[in-house]
Amino acid sequence: xxxxxxxxxxxxxxxxxxxxxxxxxxxxxxxxxxxxxxxxxxxxxxxxxxxxxxxxxxxxxxxxxxxxxxxxxxxxxxxxxxxxxxxxxxxxxxxxxxxxxxxxxxxxxxxxxxxxxxxxxxxxxxxxxxxxxxxxxxxxxxxxxxxxxxxxxxxxxxxxxxxxxxxxxxxxxxxxxxxxxxxxxxxxxxxxxxxxxxxxxxxxxxxxxxxxxxxxxxxxxxxxxxxxxxxxxxxxxxxxxxxxxxxxxxxxxxxxxxxxxxxxxxxxxxxxxxxxxxxxxxxxxxxxxxxxxxxxxxxxxxxxxxxxxxxxxxxxxxxxxxxxxxxxxxxxxxxxxxxxxxxxxxxxxxxxxxxxxxxxxxxxxxxxxxxxxxxxxxxxxxxxxxxxxxxxxxxxxxxxxxxxxxxxxxxxxxxxxxxxxxxxxxxxxxxxxxxxxxxxxxxxxxxxxxxxxxxxxxxxxxxxxxxxxxxxxxxxxxxxxxxxxxxxxxx
Amino acid sequence: xxxxxxxxxxxxxxxxxxxxxxxxxxxxxxxxxxxxxxxxxxxxxxxxxxxxxxxxxxxxxxxxxxxxxxxxxxxxxxxxxxxxxxxxxxxxxxxxxxxxxxxxxxxxxxxx
Numbered sequence: 001x002x003x004x005x006x007x008x009x010x011x012x013x014x015x016x017x018x019x020x021x022x023x024x025x026x027x028x029x030x031x032x033x034x035x036x037x038x039x040x041x042x043x044x045x046x047x048x049x050x051x052x053x054x055x056x057x058x059x060x061x062x063x064x065x066x067x068x069x070x071x072x073x074x075x076x077x078x079x080x081x082x083x084x085x086x087x088x089x090x091x092x093x094x095x096x097x098x099x100x101x102x103x104x105x106x107x108x109x110x111x112x113x114x115x116x117x118x119x120x121x122x123x124x125x126x127x128x129x130x131x132x133x134x135x136x137x138x139x140x141x142x143x144x145x146x147x148x149x150x151x152x153x154x155x156x157x158x159x160x161x162x163x164x165x166x167x168x169x170x171x172x173x174x175x176x177x178x179x180x181x182x183x184x185x186x187x188x189x190x191x192x193x194x195x196x197x198x199x200x201x202x203x204x205x206x207x208x209x210x211x212x213x214x215x216x217x218x219x220x221x222x223x224x225x226x227x228x229x230x231x232x233x234x235x236x237x238x239x240x241x242x243x244x245x246x247x248x249x250x251x252x253x254x255x256x257x258x259x260x261x262x263x264x265x266x267x268x269x270x271x272x273x274x275x276x277x278x279x280x281x282x283x284x285x286x287x288x289x290x291x292x293x294x295x296x297x298x299x300x301x302x303x304x305x306x307x308x309x310x311x312x313x314x315x316x317x318x319x320x321x322x323x324x325x326x327x328x329x330x331x332x333x334x335x336x337x338x339x340x341x342x343x344x345x346x347x348x349x350x351x352x353x354x355x356x357x358x359x360x361x362x363x364x365x366x367x368x369x370x371x372x373x374x375x376x377x378x379x380x381x382x383x384x385x386x387x388x389x390x391x392x393x394x395x396x397x398x399x400x401x402x403x404x405x406x407x408x409x410x411x412x413x414x415x416x417x418x419x420x421x422x423x424x425x426x427x428x429x430x431x432x433x434x435x436x437x438x439x440x441x442x443x444x445x446x447x448x449x450x451x452x453x454x455x456x457x458x459x460x461x462x463x464x465x466x467x468x469x470x471x472x473x474x475x476x477x478x479x480x481x482x483x484x485x486x487x488x489x490x491x
Numbered sequence: 492x493x494x495x496x497x498x499x500x501x502x503x504x505x506x507x508x509x510x511x512x513x514x515x516x517x518x519x520x521x522x523x524x525x526x527x528x529x530x531x532x533x534x535x536x537x538x539x540x541x542x543x544x545x546x547x548x549x550x551x552x553x554x555x556x557x558x559x560x561x562x563x564x565x566x567x568x569x570x571x572x573x574x575x576x577x578x579x580x581x582x583x584x585x586x587x588x589x590x591x592x593x594x595x596x597x598x599x600x601x602x603x
Contacts, residue, residue: 131564131567135567135571138571138574138575142571142574142575142578145578145579145582146578149582149585154586154589154590154600155600155601157582157585157586157589158586158590158598158599158600158601159601160582161515161579161582161583161586161598162601164575164578164579164582165509165518165522165579168522168575168579169506169509169522169525171575172522172525172526172529175529175568176502176529176532179529179532179533179536179561182533182536182560182561183536186558188560233601236601237601
């Protein structure tokens with residue numbers, strides 16, 4: 001099973017370069033290839049998640065080079081949990097694209113770039129080598145710059161350029177961090193770095209400097225508050241699938257996952273760093289919520305809402321108890337699903353303006369917003385409740401109050417945004433009936449996501465999903481024990 | 492040590508260029524300068540005084556050799572830097588077609 005990890009990278013990369021070859025001959029081929037590729041890796045990530053149930057970790061050495069010198073691919077419960085979320089959400093977005101992207105020309109470019117993003121995301125999730133992680137992070141970033149520029153209006157190029165410059169500078173800071181780290185530990189394998197850092201007495205200043213560089217770099221990728229300015233602009237002008245990917249997958253994987261992996265498993269969480277994370281989280285939650293309240297454009301509102309919800313995720317990570325980590329990881333799942341759902345609905349709404357009265361779209365939009373606001377039957381309620389309970393348990397009463405207050409604010413701005421969308425009366429125009437029918441693929445995609453955002457709370461009950469979630473929490477709370485687990489799996 | 496300082500100064504020149512310049516092309520050049528400062532830093536990390544190139548001939552063990560890993564990393568980074576620059580320039584050209592200017596203070600249609 002370990003050998004199959006590499007197909008998570010090979011399949012989407014092959015699809016990305018096969019699509020331009022076949023798309024010129026047959027236009028439908030590009031969607032078929034993209035759909036097949038994403039379907040294969042989604043099934044594969046479920047199989048890998050099942051196969052690590054007993055062992056806890058799968059390690060594969062690329063080219064059979066031994067570990068400190070070769071590149072190893074590592075899948076543990078944390079990677080598997082986020083792999084399933086990312087690939088499944090991507091599968092649904094590709095299904096949706098079939099109906100949505102037809103209004104653009106050169107749709108094969110969209111699918112090809114989408115597959116490159118999948119390659120980068122899967123690469124970041126499965127790699128065990130810090131420089132390799134940087135390379136995959138750049139692949140995903142470069143593909144998403146091009147996707148943000150995939151609009152027809154002049155604002156989309158402005159937004160894409162802004163995001164590309166800021167994100168490239170962030171990548172260079174991450175790279176500088178990796179270079180300084182390499183100069184201290186002389187190895188690139190993350191497990192080996194953790195081992196070297198824990199056994200050898202090192203000059204602490206360098207590690208602090210590297211931590212700050214990583215916080216800046218990955219903080220920009222995950223749109224934490226002082227680094228968030230690219231996000232609302234980038235989301236406001238592009239095909240609706242692109243903000244769905246960026247908000248649902250990229251800011252979680254390139255930002256939250258990569259930062260968690262390095263801070264928790266390689267450096268070991270220091271109290272000072274967790275205080276910084278808590279400060280950034282509270283700023284994101286409050287500022288994102290307040291800014292969202294003043295928005296008139298629904299896409300910008302959803303963008304600021306993403307910033308606010310990323311704050312919740314980092315709040316749980318900053319507290320760092322097991323309960324808080326359960327809440328954070330569950331919130332990653334809920335927010336990915338619900339925010340992609342909302343962006344896809346916004347895309348349908350923009351194309352078919354009388355959609356507000358269609359039960360499929362208005363109902364799923366309602367479910368998605370309920371999940372993000374934390375209204376009880378949906379999954380978002382459980383993750384927010386757990387994060388708030390964890391705050392109280394850890395003695396941070398003020399943080400719990402802030403989280404509750406921002407939750408109320410979230411409910412207020414979603415209610416303000418959705419009231420006209422759900423309940424307004426649309427004038428009937430004769431002769432427009434045909435073009436107003438929504439393609440089947442766009443309907444089924446939002447229904448799938450809505451069902452998941454309702455039932456995602458079952459991950460808290462004892463079953464396979466819960467086992468994976470608890471495994472992921474144990475990986476994070478195990479800290480630098482990651483090194484001995486990964487290196488031990490090789491023997 | 493002074494070489495490391497010069498490398499840091501080069502990095503700061505690039506950062507200043509990105510932050511302060513108003514022309515899109517100059518911003519892209521600033522990003523290039525930052526990338527090359529980091530590449531230079533990586534090569535300096537691997538360098539050891541009075542050492543040989545890391546090539547093993549026959550059974551002879553390479554003693555006191557330059558660290559080859561940063562050099563391999565720099566090769567990868569040059570390719571990545573090229574593709575980033577390419578995408579940035581492509582977007583800049585499209586911006587020039589749409590707005591008719593490279594001045595970022597005049598490209599300000601997104602606010603809030």
